[in-house]
Structure formats: structure tokens, C-alpha cells
Amino acid sequence: MLDDSDSYVTEDGRTIGGVVMEMQNITLRFGGVVAISDISFDIREGEIRAIIGPNGAGKSSMLNVISGFYVPQEGRVMYRGQPRPQMRPYEVARQGIARTFQNIALFEGMSVLDNVMTGRLNHMKASVFQQALWRGKAEAEETENREAVEKIIDFLEIQHIRKTPVSRLPYGLKKRVELARALAAEPSLLLLDEPMAGMNVEEKEDMSRFILDVNDEFGTTIALIEHDMGVVMDLSDRVVVMDYGRKIGDGTPDEVRNNQDVIDAYLGVSHD
Amino acid sequence: MPEQLAFAMEVTLNGLMSGVLYALVALGFVLIYKASGIFNYAQGVMALFAAMTLVGIMNGQVPFSHLINALLGTEIHHFGWHVPGFLAIILTVAVMVLLAWLVQVCVMRHLVGQEPIILFMATIGLAYFLEGVSDLMWGSEIKTLDVGLPQGINIAVEEATYKLFDYGFFIDNLDIVATVIAALLVSGLVLFSQYTKQGRAMRAVADDHQAALSVGISLNFIWVLVWSVAGFVALVAGIMWGTKSGVQFSLSLIALKALPVLMLGGFTSIPGAIVGGLIIGVGEKLFEFLVGPMVGGATENWFAYVLALLFLVFRPQGLFGEKIIERV
Ligand SMILES: Nc1ncnc2c1ncn2[C@@H]1O[C@H](COP(=O)(O)OP(=O)(O)O)[C@@H](O)[C@H]1O
Ligand SMILES: [Mg+2]
Numbered sequence: 001m002l003d004d005s006d007s008y009v010t011e012d013g014r015t016i017g018g019v020v021m022e023m024q025n026i027t028l029r030f031g032g033v034v035a036i037s038d039i040s041f042d043i044r045e046g047e048i049r050a051i052i053g054p055n056g057a058g059k060s061s062m063l064n065v066i067s068g069f070y071v072p073q074e075g076r077v078m079y080r081g082q083p084r085p086q087m088r089p090y091e092v093a094r095q096g097i098a099r100t101f102q103n104i105a106l107f108e109g110m111s112v113l114d115n116v117m118t119g120r121l122n123h124m125k126a127s128v129f130q131q132a133l134w135r136g137k138a139e140a141e142e143t144e145n146r147e148a149v150e151k152i153i154d155f156l157e158i159q160h161i162r163k164t165p166v167s168r169l170p171y172g173l174k175k176r177v178e179l180a181r182a183l184a185a186e187p188s189l190l191l192l193d194e195p196m197a198g199m200n201v202e203e204k205e206d207m208s209r210f211i212l213d214v215n216d217e218f219g220t221t222i223a224l225i226e227h228d229m230g231v232v233m234d235l236s237d238r239v240v241v242m243d244y245g246r247k248i249g250d251g252t253p254d255e256v257r258n259n260q261d262v263i264d265a266y267l268g269v270s271h272d
Numbered sequence: 273m274p275e276q277l278a279f280a281m282e283v284t285l286n287g288l289m290s291g292v293l294y295a296l297v298a299l300g301f302v303l304i305y306k307a308s309g310i311f312n313y314a315q316g317v318m319a320l321f322a323a324m325t326l327v328g329i330m331n332g333q334v335p336f337s338h339l340i341n342a343l344l345g346t347e348i349h350h351f352g353w354h355v356p357g358f359l360a361i362i363l364t365v366a367v368m369v370l371l372a373w374l375v376q377v378c379v380m381r382h383l384v385g386q387e388p389i390i391l392f393m394a395t396i397g398l399a400y401f402l403e404g405v406s407d408l409m410w411g412s413e414i415k416t417l418d419v420g421l422p423q424g425i426n427i428a429v430e431e432a433t434y435k436l437f438d439y440g441f442f443i444d445n446l447d448i449v450a451t452v453i454a455a456l457l458v459s460g461l462v463l464f465s466q467y468t469k470q471g472r473a474m475r476a477v478a479d480d481h482q483a484a485l486s487v488g489i490s491l492n493f494i495w496v497l498v499w500s501v502a503g504f505v506a507l508v509a510g511i512m513w514g515t516k517s518g519v520q521f522s523l524s525l526i527a528l529k530a531l532p533v534l535m536l537g538g539f540t541s542i543p544g545a546i547v548g549g550l551i552i553g554v555g556e557k558l559f560e561f562l563v564g565p566m567v568g569g570a571t572e573n574w575f576a577y578v579l580a581l582l583f584l585v586f587r588p589q590g591l592f593g594e595k596i597i598e599r600v
Contacts, residue, residue: 088490089486090490098486098487099486101482101486106483107476107479107480108479109475114472117472118476121469121476121487121488121489126469128468128470131468181487185487
């Protein structure tokens with residue numbers, strides 16, 4: 001159940017709906033290290049939500065909590081108005097939450113096309129027997145899945161490397177293939193961990209454009225982590241700022257930019 | 273000397289057919305190793321267990337009858353029926369799937385993320401445990417297995433080769449059937465892994481666990497699936513070997529022959545397991561035929577290992593593996 005009462009329209013004409021996901025008082029510890037300390041924030045339908053902060057701030061950990069890879073010691077996750085029970089990463093993925101990784105996790109032994117195709121696995125419903133006999137449902141499904149995959153490959157402009165084994169691709173293209181695989185799942189929420197890290201300026205511009213287009217054309221809600229303040233300010237509707245596992249800012253890019261704590265964190269001012 | 277050549281050809285053919293069996297056992301290893309990084313020492317015992325279960329079901333034996341009789345003071349051994357081969361095979365497959373599930377739920381699930389050596393030790397434990405269970409369930413005496421596969425010399429081959437070479441080859445019908453079945457099995461596996469959802473998920477898990485999770489694949493499910501498929505492959509190998517030489521403990525030792533095959537073919541390559549199996553099968557028969565008489569015979573016991581050692585020294589990545597370049 002989504003509460004749409006406070007939905008609004010952005011300057012560029014996109015509609016931002018109610019809260020889809022809400023993190024409530026999340027705390028995550030690794031032994032003595034507190035990676036996330038009592039953080040709450042929400043993600044609204046249709047928005048691009050950024051999480052920024054210096055290295056080691058706990059950004060990836062937060063994404064891992066959302067996608068079920070890490071289990072927080074305290075706090076709870078509300079999804080579409082319901083408290084989410086503890087879930088395994090594959091169960092979260094099946095709920096329509098797709099993600100990419102900071103250190104790229106692709107199927108290195110497969111072609112680009114096969115990699116993107118794995119993103120469709122949850123849209124395959126035919127039984128093994130139907131698939132084996134290539135009957136009815138299986139055939140229709142395969143056609144449908146191939147079309148969906150080709151559409152995404154066109155969209156992200158990677159037609160020329162469709163058949164290339166992923167292991168031979170340069171870093172920037174790998175990041176793009178990983179995005180393609182996540183998109184193939186037709187997620188309702190897309191989590192991107194530093195999608196532009198390690199890219200040159202041109203590649204960063206391409207990636208920014210793709211992210212905006214995905215959000216605009218498919219209406220996909222996106223939560224992304226970025227190191228670089230500048231990029232984030234252009235892309236996102238709202239920003240969470242983390243530092244040493246704590247939340248030090250939350251708001252529109254402009255609000256965050258003028259927040260004294262955030263300025264201090266980014267300029268490396270001592271905290272006490 | 274055409275006669276010698278004809279002999280050599282016959283030996284080669286026979287070698288190919290025993291190579292098929294080695295390839296099958298090696299295939300079972302490769303499947304599990306690729307998906308989970310576990311070197312499954314119990315693969316050979318699984319073949320033994322599968323064959324014993326098949327015979328037991330066909331003969332209508334009561335499982336654990338010794339145990340039951342000892343505990344309850346009864347004297348039951350048989351249900352008094354016979355199950356036809358085909359049905360018994362289906363039931364045995366079900367037992368192997370159950371075994372796969374038990375292995376995953378009771379053992380492997382609790383060892384996720386452990387060092388490979390720990391996982392390996394767990395499978396050694398599993399091998400001895402399963403061996404004991406097999407004996408307890410079905411008794412340890414040698415059993416004959418007959419699911420209706422043809423046996424004996426193939427007359428057509430003998431006559432055809434007699435016309436060509438003046439010498440009729442002795443090729444066993446069972447070997448021919450075994451080769452055909454193995455080829456069908458491998459093609460089936462390839463189709464399964466390329467074109468079905470579960471097969472694609474299996475390849476994904478073999479490639480990268482994290483990525484597989486992120487696209488919604490349950491690792492536990494895939495591991496049960498892979499152990500089930502390996503169990504099925506073990507059953508096929510068990511049927512072939514068991515039909516030929518009887519179902520007995522030595523069947524579990526075919527796993528030892530798979531080891532040099534894996535060194536040759538690489539631990540992660542399915543084509544490698546097949547080609548490696550055939551090379552070792554042919555190699556050891558030809559070597560025995562050509563060199564055996566000069567060194568007093570019995571070369572089949574060690575030839576495969578020497579060949580594998582040579583491979584380890586000169587091509588450690590195996591036949592189809594990519595060249596290993598150490599980054600420094
Ligand atoms: N799996 C893990 N095991 C132990 N410590 C971890 C793990 N993941 C993250 N951490 C620790 O949590 C803190 C936050 O890390 P991370 O979330 O990766 O930060 P960021 O993505 O903002 O750079 C760091 O101190 C890191 O060492
Ligand atoms: Mg990070």
C-alpha cells in the first residue's frame with residue numbers, strides 16, 4: 001500500500017510518488033566496527049536517491065542491507081508499507097529489487113548477451129518439462145525474454161559487443177553490462193553501487209545519461225551511491241550523506257550542499 | 273603388418289569404450305566442482321550406492337533388513353516382488369535426489385564459505401559414511417545387475433572387420449550401448465544447461481555466486497540440483513560398471529581412475545572430462561598392447577597416473593584450461 005497523498009512533480013516534469021522503501025534505525029556492526037549507526041531514511045517511488053559520503057562511510061553496507069546481502073543487528077526495513085521479514089539476497093531480487101556491485105560481479109565466462117539474459121531468469125515460469133519439449137509457454141516466454149533483452153541492449157548501446165565474452169571487455173563497458181543485466185529484470189527498485197567509479201569523463205557522461213533515461217523512460221526508482229559530489233548533484237532528487245556510519249545530511253542537493261556538517265566532512269574538518 | 277594394425281585398432285576401440293566410463297565419473301566431479309568449488313571425493317561411492325540401490329529395489333530387498341531383524345528379532349529380507357528395471361531406475365533416481373538434498377541440508381549448507389580443504393574433508397567423511405550406509409541398507413555381498421542391457425560379442429562388427437582385415441574385432445555389445453547412452457546423457461546435459469532456466473542458473477552459479485544471488489538465484493537450490501545431476505551421472509556409471517563386473521565395493525574405486533582424467537582435462541571443463549577420459553582409456557589400452565609385453569605387463573595400473581603427472585608438469589591448467597599467468 002503506497003501513500004500517494006504527498007506525491008509531487010519535479011521541475012523536469014517527473015512524478016515522484018509515495019515512499020516505497022523506508023529504512024528505520026538501521027545499525028550494522030562487523031565485530032567492533034560500526035559500519036552503520038542508527039540510520040533512517042526513505043526512498044520514494046520514481047525518484048533518484050543518492051547516498052554519498054567519503055570512503056568507508058558505510059554506503060555500500062547500506063546498499064547491502066537493502067538488497068539482503070547484510071543483515072543489520074538493529075532496525076527494520078519497510079517495503080511498500082509493510083515490515084520486511086529477514087530475506088535472503090535472492091528473495092529480495094525476486095521482489096523486484098535489482099542491483100550492481102562496486103567491484104562488478106558479472107559472469108565472466110559468459111557472453112554479454114548471456115549475462116543480460118540471466119537478468120530475465122525470474123521472468124521464466126515454464127516448467128523444466130515444457131522447456132525440454134519446447135512447448136507452448138516455454139517458446140512464447142523465450143521469444144518475449146529475447147525481445148526484452150535486445151531492447152535493453154539497444155537502449156544501453158552495447159549491440160556491438162553482444163557476443164563478446166565479458167572477460168575481454170574494458171572496465172567501463174563491464175559496468176554498463178552489469179547495468180544491462182540489472183535492467184533486464186525490469187526492477188521496480190534499482191540499486192547502483194558507484195556506477196561511475198573508475199570511468200573517464202566521457203564514460204561518466206554516458207552513464208549519467210543512461211541513469212536519467214532509465215528513470216525517465218521506465219519510471220524505475222533508483223538508489224545510487226556515488227563518491228563524486230558533482231555528479232550526484234546533477235543526477236539526484238534527494239541525497240543522503242553518510243560519514244563514519246552516521247547520517248549527517250538528508251535532503252535536496254541544494255539543501256545538502258549548504259549543510260555545514262556535510263561541508264566539514266568533505267573538507268576533512270576534525271569532528272571535535 | 274596389417275594384422276598388428278588390426279589388433280591395435282581393436283585395442284583402440286576397446287580403449288575408447290572404457291574411456292567413456294572414466295569420462296562419466298569425471299563428469300560427476302566436474303559438475304559439483306564447477307558449481308560449488310567442492311572436490312567431491314564421494315563421487316565413486318555414489319556410483320556404488322546408486323548401483324546397490326538399483327539392484328536392491330529390483331530384487332524387492334527390504335532396506336536395512338539386517339538392522340531391522342537384529343532389533344526386532346524378525347526374519348524379513350524380501351518384499352516378495354520384483355520391480356522391472358525401468359521403474360527401478362526411476363525410483364533410484366528419486367533416492368539419489370533425496371541423497372543430494374540430505375547432503376546439502378545436513379552437511380554442505382553449514383560449511384558455506386569454508387576453506388576448500390574443509391569441504392574436501394567433509395566429502396571424505398561423506399564417502400565413508402555412504403559406504404557404510406550402502407552395506408547396512410543392502411548388504412555387502414556381491415550382486416549381479418541386469419537391467420536388460422545386451423551383452424556379449426557384437427556379431428555385425430566381427431563380421432564386418434573380418435571381411436576388411438581378415439580378423440574379426442571383439443567388441444562387447446554392452447560397451448557399444450554404454451557409449452551411446454553416455455553420448456545421449458552428455459548431449460542432454462548440454463541442452464539442459466544451455467536452454468533451460470535451471471540450466472542457465474546452474475551455469476550462473478558456477479561462474480559467480482554473488483552475481484547469481486543478485487539476479488534471484490537460490491544457491492541452495494542449485495547445489496541440490498547439481499548434486500542430484502551428479503548422482504544421476506553416478507547411477508549411469510554404476511549401471512554400466514555393475515552390469516559388466518557385478519555390483520561390489522571395487523566399483524567405488526573407479527573414482528580413482530577419474531583423478532588422472534581430471535588432471536588431464538582440468539577440474540572445471542566438461543569437454544575436458546570427456547576428452548580426458550577417452551585419452552586415458554585409449555592410452556592405457558594401447559600402451560599395454562605396445563609396451564606392456566616389454567616391461568612385463570600390468571601397465572594399466574600406473575599408466576594413467578604417469579600421463580597425468582606429465583601433464584601436471586607441462587600443462588598444469590589441463591587440456592582446455594586457460595594458461596595460468598601469475599600476476600606479480
Ligand atoms: N563484509 C565486511 N566485513 C567486515 N567489515 C566490513 C564489511 N563490509 C564493510 N565493512 C566495514 O564497514 C565499513 C564501511 O564500509 P563500506 O560500507 O564498504 O563503505 P563505503 O562503501 O562507504 O566506502 C568499513 O570500515 C568497512 O571496513
Ligand atoms: Mg563502497
